[in-house]
Amino acid sequence: RFRHRLAMLRRLMAGHSPFCRPVRLPRSLDLARKGRMMPLRLLSGKIPGTGWIHDESKESYIQRSIEKFRQQLHSPDHVLLSATRARSEFGLTRKELNKITPARRREDIDGEGLVEEQYWLPDIVAMARISSSEDMMIERYRHYLESGRQDGMRRSKIYGFNQMQQGQSTTWFGHLWYSRKDNEIQGADVVRIAIKQNIAICLTKLVVAFYTGSAAVFADAMHSVADVINTMYRYVGINLATRDPDYRHPYGYERLRYVFTDRSCLILLGVGGLFPLYHGIGALYEVSEITYPAVMGGLFFTVGVLETPALIRSYYALRKKAKRMDISLLSYLRSGNDMINITTFAECFLGVIAAGAGVVSSLMVGITGDATYDSIASIFIASTVVTGSGLILTKNAKALVGETLPVSTVEKLVFMLEEDDVINSVHDVKTEVLGVDTVRFKAEIEFNAEAITRKIKNLHQVPGPESAKLLQDVNGISSEIAVEDWLMRNNAMYQTALSSELQRVETRVRAYLREANFKNFYVDLELW
Structure with a gap:
């Protein structure tokens, strides 16, 4: 950390932003020699190498995003952020993230063995305030927006772009x-x-x-x-x-x-x-x-x-x-x-x-x-x-x-899903065989909200220890702000649990299709 702050001080003395990084500029810009330290925000208009998909100007988008970021610093919502976003947007290190308890570990359902840890935004903001001031966090976030890394993260959400960026061939041969x-x-x-x-x-x-x-x-x-x-x-x-x-x-x-x-x-x-x-x-x-x-x-x-x-x-x-x-x-x-x-x-x-x-x-x-x-x-x-x-x-x-799976196979799959404790019913089931070992499954799931709530709060026996603890938490609310915070926190917890249940159901569907001798699955589950 001392070396990091020393580097920031040297950049300030050189007249540059403390959060900028060396960038290699195209020769056509004729701005400086190759590898010179230069703040990216000095470049006007479109940043080279980053596409811009918004109709509004880059600067207005950055200002609007910074205002939202400042609001989250003062009153963070109960939402989950990945470790990558926590490091990029808030500047947290891996050691600092290890001090925060992950809210969820989202496993890759495609069998890659990847695990993505997610953290609550209030915990991330609290940890970031320990090592950085609000102005430093806003300046760091501004540099993150100007660097174009957000565009890369946006593209990575589109299926297949990671494969293309890794140099894997997409040609006919x-x-x-x-x-x-x-x-x-x-x-x-x-x-x-x-x-x-x-x-x-x-x-x-x-x-x-x-x-x-x-x-x-x-x-x-x-x-x-x-x-x-x-x-x-x-x-x-x-x-x-x-x-x-x-x-x-x-x-x-x-x-x-x-x-x-x-x-x-x-x-x-x-x-x-x-x-x-x-x-x-x-x-x-x-x-x-x-x-x-x-x-x-x-x-x-x-x-x-x-x-x-x-x-x-x-x-x-x-x-x-x-x-x-x-x-x-x-x-x-x-x-x-x-x-x-x-x-x-x-x-x-x-x-x-x-x-x-x-x-x-x-x-x-x-x-x-x-x-x-x-x-x-x-x-x-x-x-x-x-x-x-x-x-x-x-x-x-x-x-x-395109033909559907055999009716008997689809009926067994629907029966298996509706037997699940947290699923009330299944609607609009569509299947399509895309190849010898490839199938697509789409369905709308109606979840049982009470079953998910009992699962979150462990309210399988009422009255019981968990219900007594819940009653104590409710009785401890003494102000409108506390009521709002309690409501938002529980709703965020329910939304996270619903997402986890949706992922669990998708894993069950994939396992069933794998037993039906399919190797590649495209499962699309929607809320009814």
């Missing part, structure tokens, strides 16, 4: 080195397997189609071409969808999964469905001779074998998710939201069906020598792709618009 903390990309392993096998299958089919002239092989080859394009495209979409939320997209990028799935299905519909269907119908009217039907049959059999690993992998992935939701696999295919795995499973399943149809057509062509069976198989393969693509597009459109 930032996911390559900065992604979610769990680094788990759901569905990526299935897509990687599908990419490898589809490339090998596609090249083989194209060679055999050119060698044999089979319309069925050509239709299946176009299906494989579409599969290769789709799987690569979806793999890019999966990686982009795992980016962390930022200030431009506070609810994350999970819906990119649906966007990329939708576009890949259009590719599958056109390249793997409509074009082979047109080619198969044309081959039906212009039947050509099929050479080496045995080679064609062997190809389809091999393709069916190669399609099996990705089919099994996606099957078990979907079965695992269906088991977690306590529903059947068929029900999950109808109502599930993991469109990447569902689309991969559908493509592999259609590939196996196409391989089976190709084997049957090869046998019929080899037995009868009639190439019409090959054209019929081509039309059948293309038709299954068109039908499957249409169903996936319809389901994906619903997921892209």
Whole structure:
């Protein structure tokens, strides 16, 4: 403290404000050499490096804020201030804050492990008056406003700005080195397997189609071409969808999964469905001779074998998710939201069906020598792709618009909340699934004021020790000022307790959603 006051004295002797700090000024201002000590309030107009969002002038805002600050010094309200604001606005040190009993420790509900201590404003003012005079506190607060640090604190309240200030990437390619903390990309392993096998299958089919002239092989080859394009495209979409939320997209990028799935299905519909269907119908009217039907049959059999690993992998992935939701696999295919795995499973399943149809057509062509069976198989393969693509597009459109959680899940959640002792009822419940592991929950909560008051004052048994103490406090009020102070203090205590209860309820909702296999939650609770 002696060194601090000595530095203040030197600044006063140099003609500067005792509370100013060295600032690096832009060369365009041409005010002084780099690093010179200069009071920030000498700069007129907008302070460089700090945005100004108010319509009024900077100076009028500062004067109005100082008047409010002076009123709080004389008659502080019963409100809570964080340790950061206590140090910035009142100049308290950590040692001085340690002498004050925290009114509340607000824990970070996002699982970061951060704890923010909050203190009553009257206690902060009383501690600040011990080490500083009123004029010093006002001058310090003026410098705090002029320095622009308040603008930084205001921006920090906007979601994602801290991430941007820490240099974390928010570009489209930032996911390559900065992604979610769990680094788990759901569905990526299935897509990687599908990419490898589809490339090998596609090249083989194209060679055999050119060698044999089979319309069925050509239709299946176009299906494989579409599969290769789709799987690569979806793999890019999966990686982009795992980016962390930022200030431009506070609810994350999970819906990119649906966007990329939708576009890949259009590719599958056109390249793997409509074009082979047109080619198969044309081959039906212009039947050509099929050479080496045995080679064609062997190809389809091999393709069916190669399609099996990705089919099994996606099957078990979907079965695992269906088991977690306590529903059947068929029900999950109808109502599930993991469109990447569902689309991969559908493509592999259609590939196996196409391989089976190709084997049957090869046998019929080899037995009868009639190439019409090959054209019929081509039309059948293309038709299954068109039908499957249409169903996936319809389901994906619903997921892209946004669907609610299952009604049974929401009912259980509402029942759990209304069973809470301090909650009277729950209203206007809205849920929305934003991605594979991301959900949003919104509700209006009607709290029981008496239950919260009993919890604050520990009035679980009346008459009792706590009620006797409360009666003694009320009987000790002897003036109007004391009545006002008692009322304000108790109302502030109730407001703090209500905020704590709201945070506790939100923690319960998050725990319930975590048990429902969601990893990212956006819980918005409002007072009814």
